[in-house]
Amino acid sequence: MLRSDFARKLLNNSLAHGLNFGSRWLLNLVVARQLLANDFGVFSYVYMLANLFFPTIAFGVSFYLIHYSAKQQQISLLFNSLVLSFIVFLVLCLGVVGIDYWINDTVPYYLYLLSLLIGLVWAVSQAIFCYLKGRQQFFVEVKSQFVGALSLLVVVALLFAGVMTQLDAMLEAVLMASMVPVLMGLNVLWPEIKTGIGAYLRNFSSYFGWQDIRHRLHFALHDVFAIIMTNIPFIFLALFSTLLALGQFRKLFILFMPITLLPVIFSQVFLSRLSRLTELADKLKFFRKVFVFTLPVLSLPYLLMWPLGDWLYHISFNEALDPAHLLMLHLVLATLWITLLKTYFEVLLTSLGANHYKAMLVTLAVVLTALGYCWFNYSLTVEITAWLFLTGNLLITSMLVVTCLWQIKRQKTALPPQL
Numbered sequence: 001m002l003r004s005d006f007a008r009k010l011l012n013n014s015l016a017h018g019l020n021f022g023s024r025w026l027l028n029l030v031v032a033r034q035l036l037a038n039d040f041g042v043f044s045y046v047y048m049l050a051n052l053f054f055p056t057i058a059f060g061v062s063f064y065l066i067h068y069s070a071k072q073q074q075i076s077l078l079f080n081s082l083v084l085s086f087i088v089f090l091v092l093c094l095g096v097v098g099i100d101y102w103i104n105d106t107v108p109y110y111l112y113l114l115s116l117l118i119g120l121v122w123a124v125s126q127a128i129f130c131y132l133k134g135r136q137q138f139f140v141e142v143k144s145q146f147v148g149a150l151s152l153l154v155v156v157a158l159l160f161a162g163v164m165t166q167l168d169a170m171l172e173a174v175l176m177a178s179m180v181p182v183l184m185g186l187n188v189l190w191p192e193i194k195t196g197i198g199a200y201l202r203n204f205s206s207y208f209g210w211q212d213i214r215h216r217l218h219f220a221l222h223d224v225f226a227i228i229m230t231n232i233p234f235i236f237l238a239l240f241s242t243l244l245a246l247g248q249f250r251k252l253f254i255l256f257m258p259i260t261l262l263p264v265i266f267s268q269v270f271l272s273r274l275s276r277l278t279e280l281a282d283k284l285k286f287f288r289k290v291f292v293f294t295l296p297v298l299s300l301p302y303l304l305m306w307p308l309g310d311w312l313y314h315i316s317f318n319e320a321l322d323p324a325h326l327l328m329l330h331l332v333l334a335t336l337w338i339t340l341l342k343t344y345f346e347v348l349l350t351s352l353g354a355n356h357y358k359a360m361l362v363t364l365a366v367v368l369t370a371l372g373y374c375w376f377n378y379s380l381t382v383e384i385t386a387w388l389f390l391t392g393n394l395l396i397t398s399m400l401v402v403t404c405l406w407q408i409k410r411q412k413t414a415l416p417p418q419l
Contacts (some may be wrong), residue, residue, distance in 0.1 A: 023149035023152035023153055023156070025254065025257040026152075026153065026156045027155065027156050027159070027174065028047070029254055030159045030160050031170065034159055034160070039167070040247040041245075042167060043167060043170070044234065044246050045234075045238055045246060046112075046114070046167070047115070048231055048234045048235070048238070048250075049112065049115040049119075050114075050116075050118040050119050050122075051119075051227060052227060052228065052231055052235075053116050053118075053119030053120075054118075054122045054123055054126075054227070055123075055220075055224050055226070055227040056088060056092065056119070056220075056224050057088045057089050057092065057119050057120050057123040058081075058085060058122075058126050058127065058223060059081070059084045059088055059123075059219075059223075060219025060220035060221070060223045060224075061081045061085070061123065061126055061127045061219075061223075062126060062223060064130075064219040065077060065081060065127060065130035065131050065134055066130050066133050066271055066272050068134065069130075069131050069133075069134025073134070075131075075192050075193065075195075076200055077131065078128070079196070079200050079208075080208050081127040082124065082127055084213065084216065085120065085124060086120075089116065089120045092116055093113070096109070096113075096116065097109070108168075110168060111167065111168060114171040114172065114175060115171070117175055118171065118174060121175060121179055121182060122178060124182050125178070125182045125185065128185035128189065129144070129181075129185060132188070132189075133272055134272060140188050144180070144181040144188075145181055147180055147181070147184060148178065148180040151176075151177035151180045152174070154177070155173040155174060158173070219359070221363055225362040225363045225365075225366045228366050229366050229392060229393070230339075232366065232373065232389070232392065233249055233385045233386075233389050234246055234249065236380060236385070237249055240373070240378050240380040241380050241381070245381070245382050248325075249382050249385060249386075251313075252313075252329055253332070255316055255317075256332065256333060259302060259305065260339075263343035267343045267346065267347050270290060270344075270347045271350060271351060273286065274286060274287065274348070274351035275350075275351055280352075280408070280411050280412065283351055284408065287344075287348055291344055295341070298340060299340070302333060302336065302337040305333055306333060309326075309329045309333060310329070325383075327386075328382060331386040331387060331389070332386055332389065334390060335386075335393050338393045338397055341397055342393065342396060342400060345397070345400040345401055345403075345404045346358055349400065349403060349404055352407050352408070354403070357403050357407070361396060361400060361403060362396060364399070365392055366392075368392070368395065369388060369391070369392035369395070372388050372391070372392070373385075373388055
């Protein structure tokens, strides 16, 4: 049986992410019902960009801060993360200006700016709460996300009532609601921030430098390419197909969004616990215990969704699912279960101090999958996209399992012989 401390922290993390993802799921569901198909395609495109900007701006903060603040509880870790995020945000702003000018896009620049600002706020929020999670303070996020979810539910209610109909107004409301957890998290950390900010600014060059960026780079590469791996169907549908097809494929993700938070919830608590264990044998023993106990339990929602997907689609979007697209729905669900399995081995590899291998493998998988999408280019359909999405996630999961086994064997060989 897992210890009550681990279970309690898992529950707190589940509540926090459940509130966050649940409110976002309702937002996407209401927008999908309220907007016309093409308008929802535009919303999906801008929201996808926010999801891509978010991990880029965060620059690998999730696993990095949880892993290192569990070992050394220094506020400078959080300060460095926030400085990096603002630097990346400014670079992305300049890049988007150049790209928008070059391609003369029909999407207004203001929508790009809103997606960047939403990504920045999400990144700052993640940095604050990952720092607290590394210090085993999980309940702070629950309270903050509860109030944040209530704020987003107000936005959902306004959308449902037809008070807000313009896309820019919707995104502005999402931005304002996303700032609530950030302000609450900063309030909790304020005494520590006030105490440490002076020394940090006076000795900035000793706290922050190129070595910090280099140290974070493989964490950032993993997070960026992992989110690209998740959003790669939307990226290439936007490039090679139509916004209508993009919106159609995104509806499947909205349908299954509640269960996609399971790997996120689980991985952060699991990593926090594994990172505190110093002996390889203890890590592997705990990993095996958690794997055997939790994988069947966390797989149950995916099994329940399999026969109910068609009915849930009709109820959620008030439209019947084309029978030709039923296989596509099952392919997406199978892919999401594979991402759950993948999470276990991502956490194990990070706890073994081999996160750079994880970053390399995810990058390789994204490149190979992107080549597959490019092969079909303008012949890309929603069905082909679903098959490529499944194949790419099977590839990265297989590579992670093999790498974990190799890393364990390597570390066991390096251990001194027992007397």
